[in-house]
Amino acid sequence: MSSVQASRGTRDILKPEIYYWQKLESVARRILTHAVYTEIRTPAFESTELFARGIGEATDIVGKEMYSFIDRGDRSLTLRPEGTAGVVRALIEHKLYAQADVQKLWYTGAMFRYERPQAGRQRQFHQLGVEVLGSADPRADAEVIAIASDFLSELGLTELVVDLNSVGNAEDRLAYRQALVDYFTPYADRLDPDSFDRLSRNPLRILDSKHPQTQEIVQAAPSILDYLSPTSQQHFEQVKSLLTDLGIAFRIDPRLVRGLDYYTHTAFEIKSSQLGAQAAVCGGGCYDRLVAELGGPDTPAVGWAIGLERLVLLLQKLDEVKPPALDFYIISRGEQAEPKSLLVAQNIRRAGFRTELDLSGAKFDKQIKRAVTAGARYAVIIGDTEAASGNFQLKDLASGQQQSVTLLELISIASLT
RNA sequence: GCGAGCGUAGCCAAGUGGUUAAGGCAGUGGUUUGUGGUACCACCAUUCGUGGGUUCAAUUCCCAUCGUUCGCCCCA
Numbered sequence: 001m002s003s004v005q006a007s008r009g010t011r012d013i014l015k016p017e018i019y020y021w022q023k024l025e026s027v028a029r030r031i032l033t034h035a036v037y038t039e040i041r042t043p044a045f046e047s048t049e050l051f052a053r054g055i056g057e058a059t060d061i062v063g064k065e066m067y068s069f070i071d072r073g074d075r076s077l078t079l080r081p082e083g084t085a086g087v088v089r090a091l092i093e094h095k096l097y098a099q100a101d102v103q104k105l106w107y108t109g110a111m112f113r114y115e116r117p118q119a120g121r122q123r124q125f126h127q128l129g130v131e132v133l134g135s136a137d138p139r140a141d142a143e144v145i146a147i148a149s150d151f152l153s154e155l156g157l158t159e160l161v162v163d164l165n166s167v168g169n170a171e172d173r174l175a176y177r178q179a180l181v182d183y184f185t186p187y188a189d190r191l192d193p194d195s196f197d198r199l200s201r202n203p204l205r206i207l208d209s210k211h212p213q214t215q216e217i218v219q220a221a222p223s224i225l226d227y228l229s230p231t232s233q234q235h236f237e238q239v240k241s242l243l244t245d246l247g248i249a250f251r252i253d254p255r256l257v258r259g260l261d262y263y264t265h266t267a268f269e270i271k272s273s274q275l276g277a278q279a280a281v282c283g284g285g286c287y288d289r290l291v292a293e294l295g296g297p298d299t300p301a302v303g304w305a306i307g308l309e310r311l312v313l314l315l316q317k318l319d320e321v322k323p324p325a326l327d328f329y330i331i332s333r334g335e336q337a338e339p340k341s342l343l344v345a346q347n348i349r350r351a352g353f354r355t356e357l358d359l360s361g362a363k364f365d366k367q368i369k370r371a372v373t374a375g376a377r378y379a380v381i382i383g384d385t386e387a388a389s390g391n392f393q394l395k396d397l398a399s400g401q402q403q404s405v406t407l408l409e410l411i412s413i414a415s416l417t
Numbered sequence: 418g419c420g421a422g423c424g425u426a427g428c429c430a431a432g433u434g435g436u437u438a439a440g441g442c443a444g445u446g447g448u449u450u451g452u453g454g455u456a457c458c459a460c461c462a463u464u465c466g467u468g469g470g471u472u473c474a475a476u477u478c479c480c481a482u483c484g485u486u487c488g489c490c491c492c493a
Contacts, residue, residue, distance in 0.1 A: 065491075118486075283493055400452095
């Protein structure tokens with residue numbers, strides 16, 4: 001086949017699937033609006049430096065997954081691989097922190113990473129995220145988790161589990177990192193190659209290796225929870241107690257670490273047992289150092305991102321989402337009738353009814369069949385006789401009853417029922 | 418980036434080294450006039466993702482390539 005096809009890792013979202021996306025978007029919008037989070041829309045590409053500095057040079061995302069390019073003005077740009085860096089850049093650039101101590105923001109949009117595509121993992125994918133900037137209060141952590149939890153359960157998802165951990169502050173992490181290096185070094189030759197590599201680069205990440213032999217060694221590794229400073233510990237305790245008060249079930253996973261450098265204190269993931277290897281639907285945590293690292297004032301922050309492709313995969317396993325019900329289906333055939341049908345359709349639509357106009361010119365039986373399949377409540381049948389008289393056939397598709405009515409009568413009948 | 422599987426019509430799917438590539442769903446036309454069901458009839462892949470090779474002969478075997486799926490990596 002010589003026709004052009006969608007690029008690897010990109011896809012079109014077509015009819016049945018799009019209803020899930022629309023549902024998820026409307027639920028998200030409602031919940032976030034009620035929580036008084038403000039939507040923010042940032043560019044799909046940013047200067048490469050923003051991600052290199054923000055996400056961390058040593059991360060895989062920056063190291064090998066970014067869509068970077070030089071534009072015609074010799075600038076190095078990158079399609080955003082995640083949403084937080086751009087939001088923080090906007091916060092700093094517009095000095096949003098000066099308008100209010102705490103900013104509560106949310107975003108959704110396409111992100112880009114050069115990865116091996118798989119179910120629920122595309123090169124162009126979509127995330128929904130929230131960021132609370134300017135509060136170190138444990139309530140901020142608990143609030144964002146509560147919002148994620150409400151959002152997911154509102155969508156009807158069960159079998160979700162919140163995994164929770166604290167990675168402490170910068171000093172805690174440093175001390176823990178050293179402890180891990182000390183622990184793993186004697187086992188260095190027994191680690192899998194990836195983990196061996198991380199020993200010097202990013203030892204925390206050895207913890208969530210899936211390699212069986214590495215896992216065995218990890219079993220007895222020191223726990224981050226033993227390296228938390230009293231303040232970090234207190235913060236963590238408060239988050240746990242707030243979640244308990246909210247009735248949000250969670251389990252502590254001291255081996256939960258995040259892939260991005262900017263995380264501190266609370267780290268969490270919401271996972272589904274129904275997703276195979278791409279189990280994490282929502283991931284987030286605190287990132288107290290990021291704003292300062294990108295040149296802004298010292299600003300504590302917490303947020304999460306939800307992978308929408310994975311969420312849609314889950315939703316599709318639940319109930320079927322249908323398009324909104326159809327009120328009218330306009331059937332017409334004939335030289336006088338067909339032009340008239342559009343006028344009728346527009347009038348009914350203006351009266352507030354969802355109305356489909358059949359443009360096929362097919363025979364009446366065919367069009368009526370389609371009206372039934374489309375789930376319409378009424379069919380309006382217009383032939384040349386009706387077009388001339390101004391009286392249309394209004395057919396109730398459930399009962400099969402049909403009457404001859406004017407446009408005004410037709411609308412008032414529909415309004416009454 | 419690594420390992421493995423898969424790729425036949427809009428969808429599902431059988432198939433074999435050898436004249437015309439099953440079947441089902443959907444679609445279209447029809448069984449005389451402008452009305453939903455059922456039944457019946459007809460039509461619907463010059464071609465098996467693409468390119469190359471082996472062979473007298475390939476959808477079938479081999480190689481490459483593209484896409485996709487699963488796992489690793491990573492992440493949401």
